[in-house]
Amino acid sequence: MQVCDTADSEFTEVVDGVHIAPLAVGERMNVQHFHIEPGAVVPEHSHPNEQVGFVARGTFTFLVDGEEQVVGAGDSYVVPAEEPHEAANRTDEPVRGIDVFSPPRDEPNWE
Template identity: 50%
Template sequence: MDLVTNDLSDEVEVKPGVYLAQLAGGEEMSIQHVRMASGGHVPEHEHHHEQLGFVYQGEQTFILEDGEEVTAGPEESYWLKSHEVHAAENQGDEEMLAIDVFAPPRHSPNWLED
């Protein structure tokens, strides 16, 4: 067993108002902490990873390829299929905090360089 002690102050601002902190990562999955300020936005993207998440503060709105918007609020979880096109944003007034799990592991988002 590996125990990973994380310091969320090591988070990185990957887009204006969007902060990620990589947590534990294994051979078949990884976990990250997400903090998104009000108005924060992750651009449309897709990835080969399945993505599971849990919002524990605020709200995160996903914008899907067909324009549908789905909002996950506190104590709600979500699942994005492999290659499902999506964007995400915080449309609320409160900071959003969530945990994301990726399988296979994702150590750097593919939209980071956009």
């Protein structure tokens, strides 16, 4: 069994204002912690992994297929594999939450 403490995870800034930290990694899925600063944008991208997330604090907006979806504290979401999506924190408060990817996702390449 693997146990990961969020206090031991180290955040990496993957694009301006977007920070991720790996948590538990299994053979079929992984968990990562995210922190999105006010005004930061995760640029449009897609990946072969199904993504399931939970917002613990704050609010951000997904842009999927030209439609906006606001996701806030207490909400969970699913992004199907290969679906292009973007996320932006348009508020004055940081967003914190977790994402689970299946299969496990390598480091993102959003450049």
